[in-house]
Amino acid sequence: MICEDKEVLNYMIEEARIYTKDGKVADYIPALKEADSSVLSLAIYDGGKTCAAVGNVEETFTLQSISKVLSLALALMDQGVEEVFSKVGMEPTGDPFNSIIKLETNKPNKPLNPMINAGALAVTSMIAGTTTEEKLGRLLSFIHELTGNPKISYDEHVANSELATAHLNRSLAYFMKQHGVFDDDVEDLLDLYTKQCAIEVSCQDLAKIGYVIANEGRHVESHRPIIPLHISRILKTFMVTCGMYNASGEFAIRVGIPAKSGVSGGIMASIPHGLGIGIYGPALDDKGNSIAGMKLLEALSSRYDLSIF
Numbered sequence: 001m002i003c004e005d006k007e008v009l010n011y012m013i014e015e016a017r018i019y020t021k022d023g024k025v026a027d028y029i030p031a032l033k034e035a036d037s038s039v040l041s042l043a044i045y046d047g048g049k050t051c052a053a054v055g056n057v058e059e060t061f062t063l064q065s066i067s068k069v070l071s072l073a074l075a076l077m078d079q080g081v082e083e084v085f086s087k088v089g090m091e092p093t094g095d096p097f098n099s100i101i102k103l104e105t106n107k108p109n110k111p112l113n114p115m116i117n118a119g120a121l122a123v124t125s126m127i128a129g130t131t132t133e134e135k136l137g138r139l140l141s142f143i144h145e146l147t148g149n150p151k152i153s154y155d156e157h158v159a160n161s162e163l164a165t166a167h168l169n170r171s172l173a174y175f176m177k178q179h180g181v182f183d184d185d186v187e188d189l190l191d192l193y194t195k196q197c198a199i200e201v202s203c204q205d206l207a208k209i210g211y212v213i214a215n216e217g218r219h220v221e222s223h224r225p226i227i228p229l230h231i232s233r234i235l236k237t238f239m240v241t242c243g244m245y246n247a248s249g250e251f252a253i254r255v256g257i258p259a260k261s262g263v264s265g266g267i268m269a270s271i272p273h274g275l276g277i278g279i280y281g282p283a284l285d286d287k288g289n290s291i292a293g294m295k296l297l298e299a300l301s302s303r304y305d306l307s308i309f
């Protein structure tokens, strides 16, 4: 029913768009500065033929931190739960996504969870394959399967722009290499990680990925499992506890939907056994979440009673 409420969704998106004025596009990755801060789009997928999509639906954007959910899924399928969580923890940090502090203070020096940059770098190092091309190719094929869109690739301009300026992520990676979290060549790992973050999607693609994660990892049409059930549960749990960075607690109270954001302004949400939602709004709040996207999800959750709690 929500997908048929086009008029209401159009109204809600214009209400939420007002908040874009209070946010700022990310600027620490130079290419992300080029985004139009007034853009806002929403797609909702319920497993039917098409997504309900409103706002600036023709816009595409890069996954950024949303990719952390997908690299985690792949690493868990490749290496198994025990191996992955011997290198990365399961606890929220309460710190910004790129913070280095707990890497040193938390003993042993492994990253606290896979949704912060340090943890995501460790997870990316566990994607199986011998070359960057092979590992990235496997991640892209996985995303093609999740979305049914074989055209999805990465944005080279954004990837290069991040790779040239990712000194903080480099420092996280060198610190972890020193402490034996992984043994990869740091530049190769950064190359793969920045390409992974630069995978380009639409809000409809995002809604479809969110839907598969919501519905026990099953393929939209064939219902064949693409992600094993126990892994899709792990993904949704991290989305609740760490998905919105250090705003995850407030988001759980205000919205109550497993979700993951990225600094490009994307948000992917998965309502267990229900809808997949994709949002794009590049104006961010001070924690790096889409400012209007958060307001929109809050309004949707309240109007359609979507909180899982």
Ligand code: GLN
Residues within 6 Å of the ligand: 063, 064, 065, 066, 097, 098, 117, 162, 169, 194, 197, 261, 262, 263, 264, 288
């Ligand atoms: N590529 C970004 C980074 O590593 C992703 C961060 C994010 O979306 N929060 O800084």
